[in-house]
Amino acid sequence: MGHAATMDVAFDGDTLRPVMPDIHFLTGRALERLKDARTVVFLSQITLLREDHVTPFRRMPQRSYVSYDIWEGRFKVTIPGVTPESRLGLTAAQAEAWCMENMTVSALGLAPEQDFWMRFDLRTADPKDLAGIVSPSGISISGLIELFSRKTDGEPHWAMERRLRLADLRRSPSRRNR
């Protein structure tokens, strides 16, 4: 498991977004897979926990599909959804930054003076691994067993958390206005 040294949080009045310039996830095994022309999926989740640091009250999972153009040497990132968004021709740093920009959680309903915790998790998954779990006849028990019995030593996983109050955060411009 990897840990970034610091996690800043950007707040635009509506949403919270982790900001971690030190985190580099297009490296190691993920990059090897990408250079074999595979798609690598980054699964992330932002969890907001109450002051007790135990009770979660909001979760926002996200997936980013990344691929690497073996002729151009550039990355493509797709954020799935009702209207999927894609960016082509990105450098590794640009691809990482764009993935991170799309990892947000709503701050609606949070009182400015309320203490809470924000936890951020990020890990990779090969679509092959994901697809292996699902067979035409349903979810494969053996696929699940195989996936969860696999050693996770080589599988990158980042987890960071920070105690916050909205009142302490400096407001940043909204992504939608940029």
Place this chain on the structure above:
Amino acid sequence: MKFFWLSSLLVGALLAARSQDSETNVNSRYTVETVVVSGAGWSTSPAVDRDHKLSSGLRKEIASLVGEKLNPARLDELARRLRKELRARTVEQRVLRGKSPEYVQVVFQVEVPATRFDASVPKFLYQGEQGWSGAIEGTATLHDNGFTAGVVSDGDELVERYTGVVARYESQPLIGDRARLRFEFASYHELWNPTAVSAADASELYRTRQEFQPVLSVRVARPLELSFGASFESLGQQMPGEAPLAANAVVAGARYHEDLEGASDQSVEADYDLRAGSRTLASDYAYSRHRWEFRYRLTHGKHQLLDDGWGGVLLGQAPLFERFVLGNSTSLRGWDKFALDPLGGNRVVHNTVEYHYGVLQVFCDTGAIWDSGQAVVARSSVGAGLRQGVFSLAVAFPLRDGRMDPVFMVGMNY
């Protein structure tokens, strides 16, 4: 937290399985130039070669990638099938830049474990007339050398029911994958059907049988394989104290196998086997046994038509295990082999026509078995059933005047 990852993975899995990888992968705009499958010391280009390491169906699917747009999800599926078919530890796919811009090369790198163990059931069947037959084997493979040990009880294949142990060694590929050496040892206890006992001279029936058979197989050209070797059999006699008889023979064979691919898949196989017992090999039996077989298979979608014709001639004085048999689970199905000829025959001819549609099968067997000098009587049977892979369930009807006695068969690998 574990529940989060589990649920995320499952949701991701469901979505990933449905989402087209081609939509998210930037390389899906490139065209596949070549595909290579390679392992330790071998490699094949399925679009060009007809390497028999791969089944025809899988080879065609891999070859069909060439000229198509890259589909990473399809590569994953083919890698999974390669892993299963080749029993590989891993199959990694690499995608490299092609020789021309906008083209890519696909390489499947196969890693087979140096040591592995497989258990198999080469035969398991129940036939209404002859009862149960079965075999269980375990094979340890060490650096491509196969060591097999197993037990068998077979009342189907020969005149006798033989029960015992088998051990086999099969060498790693020799002379650049063109040759293999095989040693087989077997020790059986024999059981004789009362009909056979009453038809035979007491001296013909042996109590035990030990076999040692070294054989070298050489692939002369891609579709043609030749084999040479010897078979040393020791037949323990019924009376205690009697010296065993030797049935030692030279063995040789030729096998031709060609796959013809087009709108429909066709395969043609032709075999010839010779076993010649000779006094010069210190054999108590001097004989020659010739057997030839021709198989043709036509596959079109779910339809499959199979014709399998074979015949044999046995000359000289041969032990009973060399005699031909009809009326078992593979020939003249539905007939009782002991009713046809309780000691088998020294002349045989047989043909099977099978039609399969998906798992459904119907078949018609026609054949004759006789001893030289006897009148030849052709017999037939028809049947139907289900076949899925190696598993088969069938009912066969021998065609004879005035009676129709169905015989049920269920089993694997026949």
